[in-house]
Amino acid sequence: MIKVIVVDDERFVRMGIVGETDWASLGCEVVGEAENGLDALELVQKKNPDLMICDIRMPKMNGLEMLKKLREEKNPVQVIFLTAYSEFSYAREALKLYAFDYLLKPFEDGELESAILRAKERIETDRGKQRDTGLSRSVPDKAPVKEQYPGALEGDGPEINAAVIRLCLPFDENTAGLTGYIRDAVLYMASHYGESTINVAKIAGAVGISEGHLSHCFKKETGYTVMGWLTRYRMKKAVELLSDHRNKVYEVAEKVGYKDIAYFSNTFKKIAGVAPSEIQEK
Known part of the structure:
Protein backbone atom coordinates (compact mmCIF):
# COMPACT_ATOMS: atom_id res chain seq x y z
CA MET A 1 0.00 0.00 0.00
CA ILE A 2 1.08 3.54 -0.75
CA LYS A 3 1.16 5.71 2.39
CA VAL A 4 -0.45 9.13 1.88
CA ILE A 5 -0.69 12.28 3.98
CA VAL A 6 -3.06 15.17 3.25
CA VAL A 7 -1.98 18.74 4.04
CA ASP A 8 -4.40 21.67 3.86
CA ASP A 9 -5.27 24.49 6.25
CA GLU A 10 -8.98 24.08 5.53
CA ARG A 11 -10.43 21.22 7.57
CA PHE A 12 -13.38 20.68 5.24
CA VAL A 13 -11.04 20.35 2.27
CA ARG A 14 -9.07 17.67 4.12
CA MET A 15 -12.30 15.94 5.09
CA GLY A 16 -13.45 15.96 1.48
CA ILE A 17 -10.21 14.56 0.11
CA VAL A 18 -9.90 11.89 2.81
CA GLY A 19 -13.57 10.95 3.03
CA GLU A 20 -14.65 11.10 -0.60
CA THR A 21 -11.73 9.25 -2.17
CA ASP A 22 -11.82 5.45 -2.44
CA TRP A 23 -8.29 4.96 -1.19
CA ALA A 24 -8.45 1.17 -1.02
CA SER A 25 -9.32 0.89 -4.70
CA LEU A 26 -6.32 3.11 -5.48
CA GLY A 27 -4.01 0.90 -3.46
CA CYS A 28 -3.38 3.68 -0.95
CA GLU A 29 -4.02 4.48 2.70
CA VAL A 30 -4.11 7.87 4.42
CA VAL A 31 -1.76 7.75 7.41
CA GLY A 32 -2.11 11.33 8.60
CA GLU A 33 -3.28 14.90 8.08
CA ALA A 34 -1.71 18.31 8.73
CA GLU A 35 -2.98 21.89 8.50
CA ASN A 36 0.25 23.70 7.66
CA GLY A 37 3.76 23.12 6.38
CA LEU A 38 5.40 22.97 9.82
CA ASP A 39 3.04 20.27 11.05
CA ALA A 40 3.52 18.45 7.76
CA LEU A 41 7.30 18.32 8.29
CA GLU A 42 6.77 16.65 11.67
CA LEU A 43 4.23 14.26 10.20
CA VAL A 44 6.64 13.25 7.43
CA GLN A 45 9.25 12.35 10.05
CA LYS A 46 6.75 10.22 11.97
CA LYS A 47 4.95 8.50 9.11
CA ASN A 48 7.51 8.44 6.26
CA PRO A 49 4.81 8.76 3.56
CA ASP A 50 5.24 7.86 -0.09
CA LEU A 51 2.85 10.55 -1.34
CA MET A 52 1.70 13.93 -0.07
CA ILE A 53 -1.37 15.79 -1.30
CA CYS A 54 -0.71 19.36 -0.30
CA ASP A 55 -2.16 22.87 -0.55
CA ILE A 56 0.26 25.68 -1.39
CA ARG A 57 -1.08 28.70 0.51
CA MET A 58 -1.09 27.84 4.23
CA PRO A 59 -0.23 29.68 7.46
CA LYS A 60 3.11 29.27 9.31
CA MET A 61 4.79 27.59 6.34
CA ASN A 62 3.40 27.25 2.83
CA GLY A 63 3.60 24.10 0.75
CA LEU A 64 6.51 25.25 -1.40
CA GLU A 65 8.63 26.21 1.61
CA MET A 66 7.84 22.87 3.20
CA LEU A 67 8.80 20.90 0.09
CA LYS A 68 12.02 22.88 -0.26
CA LYS A 69 13.04 21.80 3.26
CA LEU A 70 12.18 18.19 2.48
CA ARG A 71 14.28 18.27 -0.68
CA GLU A 72 17.18 19.80 1.25
CA GLU A 73 16.91 16.79 3.54
CA LYS A 74 16.92 14.50 0.48
CA ASN A 75 13.40 13.31 1.26
CA PRO A 76 11.93 11.60 -1.84
CA VAL A 77 8.21 11.95 -1.06
CA GLN A 78 6.13 12.54 -4.17
CA VAL A 79 3.93 15.64 -3.90
CA ILE A 80 0.71 16.57 -5.66
CA PHE A 81 0.05 20.27 -5.09
CA LEU A 82 -3.50 21.61 -4.94
CA THR A 83 -4.13 25.32 -5.31
CA ALA A 84 -6.91 27.72 -6.20
CA TYR A 85 -4.34 30.09 -7.67
CA SER A 86 -3.11 29.59 -11.23
CA GLU A 87 0.05 31.54 -10.50
CA PHE A 88 3.07 31.29 -12.75
CA SER A 89 5.55 31.72 -9.89
CA TYR A 90 3.95 28.92 -7.86
CA ALA A 91 4.00 26.45 -10.71
CA ARG A 92 7.55 27.39 -11.63
CA GLU A 93 8.81 26.74 -8.10
CA ALA A 94 6.81 23.50 -7.86
CA LEU A 95 8.52 22.26 -11.02
CA LYS A 96 11.98 23.13 -9.72
CA LEU A 97 11.27 21.19 -6.51
CA TYR A 98 10.22 18.13 -8.52
CA ALA A 99 6.58 18.18 -7.47
CA PHE A 100 4.81 15.29 -9.14
CA ASP A 101 1.73 17.26 -10.21
CA TYR A 102 -0.05 20.58 -9.79
CA LEU A 103 -3.86 20.63 -9.77
CA LEU A 104 -6.08 23.69 -9.76
CA LYS A 105 -9.06 23.78 -7.40
CA PRO A 106 -11.81 22.97 -7.93
CA PHE A 107 -10.62 19.96 -9.92
CA GLU A 108 -12.79 17.86 -12.20
CA ASP A 109 -14.26 14.52 -11.13
CA GLY A 110 -11.58 11.86 -11.32
CA GLU A 111 -8.74 14.36 -11.79
CA LEU A 112 -7.24 13.84 -8.33
CA GLU A 113 -7.66 10.07 -8.53
CA SER A 114 -5.91 10.05 -11.90
CA ALA A 115 -2.98 12.02 -10.48
CA ILE A 116 -2.78 9.67 -7.48
CA LEU A 117 -2.67 6.60 -9.73
CA ARG A 118 0.10 8.11 -11.84
CA ALA A 119 2.05 9.01 -8.72
CA LYS A 120 1.52 5.49 -7.39
CA GLU A 121 2.90 4.05 -10.62
CA ARG A 122 5.98 6.25 -10.30
CA ILE A 123 6.48 5.26 -6.66
CA GLU A 124 6.20 1.56 -7.46
CA THR A 125 8.63 1.93 -10.36
CA ASP A 126 11.11 3.63 -8.05
CA ARG A 127 10.67 0.85 -5.49
CA GLY A 128 11.51 -1.70 -8.15
CA LYS A 129 14.68 0.17 -9.04
CA GLN A 130 15.65 0.29 -5.37
CA ARG A 131 15.22 -3.48 -5.04
CA ASP A 132 17.31 -4.06 -8.14
CA THR A 133 20.14 -1.76 -7.09
CA GLY A 134 20.00 -2.15 -3.32
CA LEU A 135 20.01 1.64 -2.92
CA SER A 136 17.80 3.60 -0.55
CA ARG A 137 15.06 5.98 -1.66
CA SER A 138 16.32 9.12 -3.33
CA VAL A 139 14.91 12.48 -4.34
CA PRO A 140 12.88 12.18 -7.57
CA ASP A 141 14.99 12.99 -10.60
CA LYS A 142 12.01 13.30 -12.91
CA ALA A 143 8.48 14.64 -12.87
CA PRO A 144 5.85 14.20 -15.62
CA VAL A 145 6.51 17.67 -17.01
CA LYS A 146 10.26 17.16 -16.76
CA GLU A 147 9.89 14.15 -19.06
CA GLN A 148 7.92 16.20 -21.59
CA TYR A 149 10.60 18.92 -21.53
CA PRO A 150 13.92 17.13 -20.93
CA GLY A 151 15.89 20.40 -20.77
CA ALA A 152 13.41 22.23 -18.60
CA LEU A 153 15.47 22.38 -15.42
CA GLU A 154 18.80 23.22 -16.99
CA GLY A 155 18.20 26.97 -17.00
CA ASP A 156 15.66 29.72 -16.62
CA GLY A 157 14.80 30.27 -20.28
CA PRO A 158 11.92 29.31 -22.57
CA GLU A 159 11.97 25.56 -21.86
CA ILE A 160 11.32 25.84 -18.14
CA ASN A 161 8.76 28.60 -18.72
CA ALA A 162 6.92 26.40 -21.23
CA ALA A 163 7.02 23.49 -18.80
CA VAL A 164 5.50 25.68 -16.11
CA ILE A 165 2.66 26.69 -18.41
CA ARG A 166 1.97 23.03 -19.10
CA LEU A 167 1.51 22.62 -15.34
CA CYS A 168 -0.91 25.54 -15.24
CA LEU A 169 -2.79 24.48 -18.37
CA PRO A 170 -4.12 20.96 -17.81
CA PHE A 171 -5.64 19.72 -21.06
CA ASP A 172 -6.28 16.19 -22.28
CA GLU A 173 -6.36 15.78 -26.05
CA ASN A 174 -6.63 11.99 -25.88
CA THR A 175 -9.46 10.70 -28.08
CA ALA A 176 -9.73 7.35 -26.29
CA GLY A 177 -13.26 6.81 -25.04
CA LEU A 178 -14.85 9.47 -27.23
CA THR A 179 -17.78 8.48 -29.43
Whole structure:
Protein backbone atom coordinates (compact mmCIF):
# COMPACT_ATOMS: atom_id res chain seq x y z
CA MET A 1 0.00 0.00 0.00
CA ILE A 2 1.08 3.54 -0.75
CA LYS A 3 1.16 5.71 2.39
CA VAL A 4 -0.45 9.13 1.88
CA ILE A 5 -0.69 12.28 3.98
CA VAL A 6 -3.06 15.17 3.25
CA VAL A 7 -1.98 18.74 4.04
CA ASP A 8 -4.40 21.67 3.86
CA ASP A 9 -5.27 24.49 6.25
CA GLU A 10 -8.98 24.08 5.53
CA ARG A 11 -10.43 21.22 7.57
CA PHE A 12 -13.38 20.68 5.24
CA VAL A 13 -11.04 20.35 2.27
CA ARG A 14 -9.07 17.67 4.12
CA MET A 15 -12.30 15.94 5.09
CA GLY A 16 -13.45 15.96 1.48
CA ILE A 17 -10.21 14.56 0.11
CA VAL A 18 -9.90 11.89 2.81
CA GLY A 19 -13.57 10.95 3.03
CA GLU A 20 -14.65 11.10 -0.60
CA THR A 21 -11.73 9.25 -2.17
CA ASP A 22 -11.82 5.45 -2.44
CA TRP A 23 -8.29 4.96 -1.19
CA ALA A 24 -8.45 1.17 -1.02
CA SER A 25 -9.32 0.89 -4.70
CA LEU A 26 -6.32 3.11 -5.48
CA GLY A 27 -4.01 0.90 -3.46
CA CYS A 28 -3.38 3.68 -0.95
CA GLU A 29 -4.02 4.48 2.70
CA VAL A 30 -4.11 7.87 4.42
CA VAL A 31 -1.76 7.75 7.41
CA GLY A 32 -2.11 11.33 8.60
CA GLU A 33 -3.28 14.90 8.08
CA ALA A 34 -1.71 18.31 8.73
CA GLU A 35 -2.98 21.89 8.50
CA ASN A 36 0.25 23.70 7.66
CA GLY A 37 3.76 23.12 6.38
CA LEU A 38 5.40 22.97 9.82
CA ASP A 39 3.04 20.27 11.05
CA ALA A 40 3.52 18.45 7.76
CA LEU A 41 7.30 18.32 8.29
CA GLU A 42 6.77 16.65 11.67
CA LEU A 43 4.23 14.26 10.20
CA VAL A 44 6.64 13.25 7.43
CA GLN A 45 9.25 12.35 10.05
CA LYS A 46 6.75 10.22 11.97
CA LYS A 47 4.95 8.50 9.11
CA ASN A 48 7.51 8.44 6.26
CA PRO A 49 4.81 8.76 3.56
CA ASP A 50 5.24 7.86 -0.09
CA LEU A 51 2.85 10.55 -1.34
CA MET A 52 1.70 13.93 -0.07
CA ILE A 53 -1.37 15.79 -1.30
CA CYS A 54 -0.71 19.36 -0.30
CA ASP A 55 -2.16 22.87 -0.55
CA ILE A 56 0.26 25.68 -1.39
CA ARG A 57 -1.08 28.70 0.51
CA MET A 58 -1.09 27.84 4.23
CA PRO A 59 -0.23 29.68 7.46
CA LYS A 60 3.11 29.27 9.31
CA MET A 61 4.79 27.59 6.34
CA ASN A 62 3.40 27.25 2.83
CA GLY A 63 3.60 24.10 0.75
CA LEU A 64 6.51 25.25 -1.40
CA GLU A 65 8.63 26.21 1.61
CA MET A 66 7.84 22.87 3.20
CA LEU A 67 8.80 20.90 0.09
CA LYS A 68 12.02 22.88 -0.26
CA LYS A 69 13.04 21.80 3.26
CA LEU A 70 12.18 18.19 2.48
CA ARG A 71 14.28 18.27 -0.68
CA GLU A 72 17.18 19.80 1.25
CA GLU A 73 16.91 16.79 3.54
CA LYS A 74 16.92 14.50 0.48
CA ASN A 75 13.40 13.31 1.26
CA PRO A 76 11.93 11.60 -1.84
CA VAL A 77 8.21 11.95 -1.06
CA GLN A 78 6.13 12.54 -4.17
CA VAL A 79 3.93 15.64 -3.90
CA ILE A 80 0.71 16.57 -5.66
CA PHE A 81 0.05 20.27 -5.09
CA LEU A 82 -3.50 21.61 -4.94
CA THR A 83 -4.13 25.32 -5.31
CA ALA A 84 -6.91 27.72 -6.20
CA TYR A 85 -4.34 30.09 -7.67
CA SER A 86 -3.11 29.59 -11.23
CA GLU A 87 0.05 31.54 -10.50
CA PHE A 88 3.07 31.29 -12.75
CA SER A 89 5.55 31.72 -9.89
CA TYR A 90 3.95 28.92 -7.86
CA ALA A 91 4.00 26.45 -10.71
CA ARG A 92 7.55 27.39 -11.63
CA GLU A 93 8.81 26.74 -8.10
CA ALA A 94 6.81 23.50 -7.86
CA LEU A 95 8.52 22.26 -11.02
CA LYS A 96 11.98 23.13 -9.72
CA LEU A 97 11.27 21.19 -6.51
CA TYR A 98 10.22 18.13 -8.52
CA ALA A 99 6.58 18.18 -7.47
CA PHE A 100 4.81 15.29 -9.14
CA ASP A 101 1.73 17.26 -10.21
CA TYR A 102 -0.05 20.58 -9.79
CA LEU A 103 -3.86 20.63 -9.77
CA LEU A 104 -6.08 23.69 -9.76
CA LYS A 105 -9.06 23.78 -7.40
CA PRO A 106 -11.81 22.97 -7.93
CA PHE A 107 -10.62 19.96 -9.92
CA GLU A 108 -12.79 17.86 -12.20
CA ASP A 109 -14.26 14.52 -11.13
CA GLY A 110 -11.58 11.86 -11.32
CA GLU A 111 -8.74 14.36 -11.79
CA LEU A 112 -7.24 13.84 -8.33
CA GLU A 113 -7.66 10.07 -8.53
CA SER A 114 -5.91 10.05 -11.90
CA ALA A 115 -2.98 12.02 -10.48
CA ILE A 116 -2.78 9.67 -7.48
CA LEU A 117 -2.67 6.60 -9.73
CA ARG A 118 0.10 8.11 -11.84
CA ALA A 119 2.05 9.01 -8.72
CA LYS A 120 1.52 5.49 -7.39
CA GLU A 121 2.90 4.05 -10.62
CA ARG A 122 5.98 6.25 -10.30
CA ILE A 123 6.48 5.26 -6.66
CA GLU A 124 6.20 1.56 -7.46
CA THR A 125 8.63 1.93 -10.36
CA ASP A 126 11.11 3.63 -8.05
CA ARG A 127 10.67 0.85 -5.49
CA GLY A 128 11.51 -1.70 -8.15
CA LYS A 129 14.68 0.17 -9.04
CA GLN A 130 15.65 0.29 -5.37
CA ARG A 131 15.22 -3.48 -5.04
CA ASP A 132 17.31 -4.06 -8.14
CA THR A 133 20.14 -1.76 -7.09
CA GLY A 134 20.00 -2.15 -3.32
CA LEU A 135 20.01 1.64 -2.92
CA SER A 136 17.80 3.60 -0.55
CA ARG A 137 15.06 5.98 -1.66
CA SER A 138 16.32 9.12 -3.33
CA VAL A 139 14.91 12.48 -4.34
CA PRO A 140 12.88 12.18 -7.57
CA ASP A 141 14.99 12.99 -10.60
CA LYS A 142 12.01 13.30 -12.91
CA ALA A 143 8.48 14.64 -12.87
CA PRO A 144 5.85 14.20 -15.62
CA VAL A 145 6.51 17.67 -17.01
CA LYS A 146 10.26 17.16 -16.76
CA GLU A 147 9.89 14.15 -19.06
CA GLN A 148 7.92 16.20 -21.59
CA TYR A 149 10.60 18.92 -21.53
CA PRO A 150 13.92 17.13 -20.93
CA GLY A 151 15.89 20.40 -20.77
CA ALA A 152 13.41 22.23 -18.60
CA LEU A 153 15.47 22.38 -15.42
CA GLU A 154 18.80 23.22 -16.99
CA GLY A 155 18.20 26.97 -17.00
CA ASP A 156 15.66 29.72 -16.62
CA GLY A 157 14.80 30.27 -20.28
CA PRO A 158 11.92 29.31 -22.57
CA GLU A 159 11.97 25.56 -21.86
CA ILE A 160 11.32 25.84 -18.14
CA ASN A 161 8.76 28.60 -18.72
CA ALA A 162 6.92 26.40 -21.23
CA ALA A 163 7.02 23.49 -18.80
CA VAL A 164 5.50 25.68 -16.11
CA ILE A 165 2.66 26.69 -18.41
CA ARG A 166 1.97 23.03 -19.10
CA LEU A 167 1.51 22.62 -15.34
CA CYS A 168 -0.91 25.54 -15.24
CA LEU A 169 -2.79 24.48 -18.37
CA PRO A 170 -4.12 20.96 -17.81
CA PHE A 171 -5.64 19.72 -21.06
CA ASP A 172 -6.28 16.19 -22.28
CA GLU A 173 -6.36 15.78 -26.05
CA ASN A 174 -6.63 11.99 -25.88
CA THR A 175 -9.46 10.70 -28.08
CA ALA A 176 -9.73 7.35 -26.29
CA GLY A 177 -13.26 6.81 -25.04
CA LEU A 178 -14.85 9.47 -27.23
CA THR A 179 -17.78 8.48 -29.43
CA GLY A 180 -17.42 8.43 -33.20
CA TYR A 181 -18.35 11.91 -34.36
CA ILE A 182 -16.96 13.61 -31.25
CA ARG A 183 -13.67 11.83 -31.84
CA ASP A 184 -13.82 12.83 -35.51
CA ALA A 185 -14.42 16.46 -34.53
CA VAL A 186 -11.41 16.39 -32.19
CA LEU A 187 -9.21 14.85 -34.87
CA TYR A 188 -10.42 17.41 -37.42
CA MET A 189 -9.54 20.29 -35.09
CA ALA A 190 -6.16 18.76 -34.31
CA SER A 191 -5.43 18.71 -38.04
CA HIS A 192 -6.86 22.14 -38.93
CA TYR A 193 -6.19 24.29 -35.84
CA GLY A 194 -3.82 26.47 -37.87
CA GLU A 195 -6.65 27.68 -40.12
CA SER A 196 -7.99 31.03 -38.96
CA THR A 197 -11.40 30.45 -40.57
CA ILE A 198 -12.24 27.23 -38.73
CA ASN A 199 -15.55 27.40 -36.85
CA VAL A 200 -18.30 25.15 -35.51
CA ALA A 201 -20.11 25.08 -38.86
CA LYS A 202 -17.02 23.83 -40.69
CA ILE A 203 -16.28 21.22 -38.03
CA ALA A 204 -19.87 19.98 -37.99
CA GLY A 205 -19.91 19.80 -41.79
CA ALA A 206 -16.66 17.85 -41.80
CA VAL A 207 -18.04 15.17 -39.47
CA GLY A 208 -21.52 15.12 -41.01
CA ILE A 209 -23.81 16.34 -38.21
CA SER A 210 -25.64 19.58 -37.39
CA GLU A 211 -23.98 22.43 -35.51
CA GLY A 212 -26.50 22.23 -32.69
CA HIS A 213 -26.13 18.49 -32.22
CA LEU A 214 -22.34 18.70 -32.29
CA SER A 215 -22.29 21.57 -29.80
CA HIS A 216 -24.61 19.79 -27.36
CA CYS A 217 -22.91 16.39 -27.52
CA PHE A 218 -19.38 17.79 -27.53
CA LYS A 219 -19.97 19.77 -24.33
CA LYS A 220 -21.64 16.81 -22.65
CA GLU A 221 -18.85 14.39 -23.55
CA THR A 222 -15.72 16.52 -23.14
CA GLY A 223 -16.76 19.26 -20.72
CA TYR A 224 -15.69 21.91 -23.26
CA THR A 225 -17.54 23.83 -25.93
CA VAL A 226 -16.27 23.04 -29.43
CA MET A 227 -14.48 26.37 -29.77
CA GLY A 228 -13.31 26.18 -26.17
CA TRP A 229 -11.58 22.88 -26.94
CA LEU A 230 -10.06 24.33 -30.10
CA THR A 231 -8.78 27.38 -28.22
CA ARG A 232 -7.09 25.26 -25.56
CA TYR A 233 -5.57 23.01 -28.19
CA ARG A 234 -4.22 26.07 -29.98
CA MET A 235 -2.74 27.40 -26.72
CA LYS A 236 -1.11 24.04 -26.04
CA LYS A 237 0.50 24.11 -29.47
CA ALA A 238 1.51 27.74 -28.93
CA VAL A 239 3.34 26.76 -25.74
CA GLU A 240 5.27 24.11 -27.64
CA LEU A 241 6.25 26.61 -30.33
CA LEU A 242 7.16 29.34 -27.85
CA SER A 243 9.54 26.99 -26.03
CA ASP A 244 11.83 27.50 -29.04
CA HIS A 245 13.12 31.07 -28.73
CA ARG A 246 13.64 31.21 -32.50
CA ASN A 247 9.87 31.42 -32.99
CA LYS A 248 8.56 34.97 -32.76
CA VAL A 249 5.24 35.58 -31.02
CA TYR A 250 3.57 36.85 -34.20
CA GLU A 251 4.78 33.75 -36.07
CA VAL A 252 3.37 31.48 -33.39
CA ALA A 253 0.05 33.34 -33.51
CA GLU A 254 -0.21 32.73 -37.25
CA LYS A 255 0.76 29.06 -36.93
CA VAL A 256 -2.01 28.37 -34.44
CA GLY A 257 -4.71 30.19 -36.40
CA TYR A 258 -4.67 33.80 -35.22
CA LYS A 259 -4.29 36.71 -37.64
CA ASP A 260 -4.56 39.30 -34.86
CA ILE A 261 -1.51 39.07 -32.57
CA ALA A 262 -3.16 41.23 -29.90
CA TYR A 263 -6.18 38.92 -29.74
CA PHE A 264 -3.87 35.90 -29.61
CA SER A 265 -1.84 37.42 -26.77
CA ASN A 266 -4.95 38.33 -24.77
CA THR A 267 -6.42 34.85 -25.24
CA PHE A 268 -3.14 33.20 -24.29
CA LYS A 269 -2.80 35.26 -21.11
CA LYS A 270 -6.41 34.64 -20.12
CA ILE A 271 -5.94 30.87 -20.33
CA ALA A 272 -2.29 30.40 -19.34
CA GLY A 273 -1.98 33.25 -16.85
CA VAL A 274 1.03 34.88 -18.50
CA ALA A 275 1.70 36.68 -21.76
CA PRO A 276 3.31 34.63 -24.55
CA SER A 277 6.36 36.91 -24.46
CA GLU A 278 6.98 35.93 -20.82
CA ILE A 279 7.64 32.33 -21.81
CA GLN A 280 10.61 33.40 -23.88
CA GLU A 281 12.15 35.63 -21.22
CA LYS A 282 15.56 34.47 -20.10
